[in-house]
Amino acid sequence: MMKDNVELICNIGELSDLFREKSDVRGFLMKVVKTVSGHMKADVCSIYLYDEAQDRLILEATEGLNPDLIGKLKMSTEEGLVGVALKELRPILEINGRDNPHFKEVPGSGEDKYQAFMAVPILQGLTRIGVLVLQHHMAGYFNKNDMMALRAITSQLAATLENAKLLMGVTQTAKPEPSVELSLIKGQAVVEGIGIGQAYVMESGSRDGFRSGLPQSCRDAGKEDFSRALIQTEEQLTDLQTEMEEKLSDVGSLIFSTHLLMLRDSGFIGKMEEDIQEGVLPCDAIISRVEHFLKIFGESGNPRLQEKVQDIRDLGHRLLRNLAGEKLESGDYSDQILVARELLPSELVKITAQHVEGLVLYSQGASAHITILAKSLGVPLIYTDDRKLLTIKPGSRLILDGQQGNLLVNPGDETVAQFLALKKDHSLLDDHAEQVREETFSLDGERIYLRATINLISDIKTAVKMKAEGIGLYRSEFPFLIRNSFPSEEDQYLVYKKIFDGMESPVITLRTLDIGGDKILSYMPDSEEENPFLGLRAIRFLLQNKKIFVGQLKAMLRAGQGRKFRIMFPLVSSLDDFKQARRMVEKSIEFLKRDGFECATIPELGVMIELPSAVVMIDDLAREADFISVGSNDLVQYLLGVDRTNEKVSGLYEARHPAVLRTVARIAEASQKHNCPLSICGNMAFNRGLSYFLVGAGVRNLSMPPGQIPQMQTFLENVDVKKAENDCRHLLQLDSLESINEFLDEAVAAVKS
Structure with missing residues (x-):
């Protein structure tokens, strides 16, 4: 089918004249997209208008995408190819839009089947009006002639569309939106997955909506119903505790102990029973006592008591739902999406155990350990700094898109149906495990090792399924983070023993405790610091707390007897750090032998390179250590001086920065020079562009979340290492992020996978 570019320009001129006589703005915009898509034989034509006050683009008309998103889909000029087109004031023509790293798909839009992409900014002089976008299912469908035609069209439409903007009011200062009108909240995708359910809004302090929305069955309940609810609640919590002990023994130990103790407490349940005997309705007795304890705990100066607020709240909701006769077979948070300002690691484990659909956290309450823990628990999670999140009403219908970082509020039935289909597709990802090969070789036969990064014992099952060639990194801090006190040597031994029992590979790397930064132990006195990332964290903490260090080392040594394994020290800044840590291992072996334990197996000892000072000392460290591992997330942070948890500067956190690439190349060179094995952990290891550079x-050796192994194996099996090595040499000569991005994107696009 031929495209009628010339006739299209004429028809657009006629539409512009027509608009002057009509007052239906959106009707006009719809005629524009229908006309353009028809003449260009495009599958999709969309118009985004620019809101200067909010610095965002709003989808105002579309032919081919989900019409439910009209007026609701909003994105900043920093997002997607549409944003790039307006921000940089240039047209974008892509053979396949998805190949461009700036491409951002919007699940539920229906655009997943389209490949060719063309976007042209709409300008009236220097004023930004919006963007006109075309898409087609056939790759390379649009050409430069089409782009020239579209530029002519947008020029002709600009004045008319500026009038349309004025009439629609998008240039006015945005007014606060009431929660019922919320449609889309954009955030950062942290854990992939789709969650669909009702909003459960976790209040701060002692506030909670216990009295709102109580079913009549709860009001009608009597003494016998209360007794039944108590028994039912205890049985459910006991079953949940047993389930957690089996699935997550490292972090699930006794996590429902507070709930169960409160059920037997005379000051809690006993007072409810007294009130009921005096004629108070059971539901009022429960609410009154729960609110009393919430107030006491919430206003307490004791951090331990403050942490129990959510336990009391959970228990109150569970008692009320059981009193009302609601079925809680799958947990108290089933079919619910939790919305909260902040969340403790122990709260996350408990909520996940109760089958929550997903989590949305306000960014200021976000932390790295919550991110890592949520990934291992497999619960979809997004962070957002949009304060509208805090206005969502409990019970609102939500769709959490953990792939694109979107939260849809009160979506229509059509959108829900599309996301249900996406959720079903997402659940089929496990099928990829059957396609993973035991070993990974590049296109030209170079051996590459894909190892697993393990956060929880439950990750090992996935690692084995994905045929990970060992454990490149076990983060040992989580059994510490979710407890109220330091785990004993025996507790740690049982955790580490399960790791060795679950993974037969000869490469098992245990990292010693890495706390500090944003991973704070609530039970550690004086743990707050003005600049925790530069404070007492990781190996610094351990060398100042030798009793804790030795306890962990002894547990690791005992668990690894008879197996080949490795111990790695985080945040090493000098050769002195490594030598001191090595001496602590030697002392731990002496203590074990003194206590009658055999220590025939001596682990390899390595360093994690995260600090610039360690890079300067890399030759010395490579000579002394048995192996080296680059902690890429922290290395980028410290090298560029960018706090990756600070949203104000997070845009400067660029792993492709020329300084980062040259630093990694320097480490790799020292590793080869001194014959010291090198591995990469963190996000660089499972990013296609950066893994291409790393191989070059x-x-x-790359360590990554087990679920990333299938796609990375597929990609790396199509990489020609000789070409990657040549490209790496060229990349190291480039001195700007722009030139590196352009070159690396082209190199990755040429890899057939």
Whole structure:
């Protein structure tokens, strides 16, 4: 089918004249997209208008995408190819839009089947009006002639569309939106997955909506119903505790102990029973006592008591739902999406155990350990700094998109149906495990090792399923983070023993405790610091707390007897740090032998390179250590001086920065020079572009979340290492992020996978 570019320009001129006589603005915009898509034989034509006050683009008309998103889909000029087109004031023509790293798909839009992409900014002089976008299912469908035609069209439409903007009011200062009108809240995707359910809004302090929305069955309940609810609640919590002990023994130990103790407490349940005997309705007795304890705990100066607020709240909701006769077979949070300002690691584990659909956290309450823990628990999670999140009403219908970082509030039935289909597709990802091969070789036969990064014992099952070639990194801090006190040597031994029992590979790397930064132990006195990322964290903490260090080392040594394994020290800044840590291992072996334990197996000892000072000392460290591992997330942070948890500067956190690439290449060179095995952990290891660079730099060991192994194996099996090595040499000569992005994107696009 031929495209009628010339006739299209004429028809657009006629539409512009027509608009002057009509007052239906959206009707006009719809005629524009229908006309353009028809003449260009495009599958999709969309118009986004620019809101200067909010610095965002709003989808105002579309032919081919989900019409439910009209007026609701909003994105900043920092997002997607549409944002790039307006921000940089240039047209974008892509053979396949998804190949461009700036492409951002909107699940539920229906655009997943389209490949060719063209976007042209709409300008009236220097004033930004919006963006006109075309898409087609056939890759490379649009050409430069089409782009020239579209530029002519947008020029002709600009004045008319500026009038349309004025009439629609998008240039006015945005007014606060009432929660019922919320449609889309954009955030950062942290854990992939789709969650669909009702909003459960976790209040701060002692506030909670216990009295709102109580079913009549709860009001009608009597003494016998209360007794039944108590028994039912205890049985459910006991079953949940048993389930957690089996699935997550490292972090699930006794996590419902507070709930169960409160059920037997005379000051809690006993007072409810007294009130009921005096004629108070059971539901009022429960609410009154729960609110009393919430107030006491919430206003307490004791951090331990403050942490129990959510336990009391959970228990209150569970008692009320059981009193009302609601079925809670799958947990108290089933079919619910939790919305909260902040969340403790122990709260996350408990909520996940109760089958929550997903989590949305206000960014200021976000932390790295919550991110890592949520990934291992497999619960979809997004962070957002949009304060509208805090206005969502409990019970609102929500769709959490953990792939694109979107939260849809009160979506229509059509949108829900589309996301249900997406959720079903997402659940089929496990099928990829059957396609993973035991070993990974590049296109030209170079051996590459894909190892697993393990956060929880439950990750090992996935690692084995995905045929991970060992554990490149076990983060040992989580059994510490979710408890109220330091785990004993025996507690740690049982955790580490399960790791060795679950993974037969000869490469098992245990990292010693890495707390500090944003991973704070609530039970540690004086743990708050003005600049925690530069404070007492990781190996610094352990060397100042030798009793804790030795306890952990002894547990690791005992668990690893008879197996080949490795111990790695985080945040090493100098050769002195490594030598001190090594001496602590030697002392721990002496203590074990003194206590009658065999220590025939001596682990390899390595360092995690995260600090610039360690990079300067890399030759010395490579000579002394048995192996080296680059902690890429922290290395980028410290090298560029960017706090990756600070949203004001997070845009400067660029792993492709020329300084980062040259630093990694320097580490790889030292590793090869001193014959010291090197591996890469963190996000760089499972990013296609950066893994291409790493392989070219000589890295052959990559550690990643087990679920990333299938796609990374597929990609790396299509990489020609010789070409990657040549490209790496060229990349190291480039001195700007822009030139690196352009070159690396082209190199990755040429890899057929």
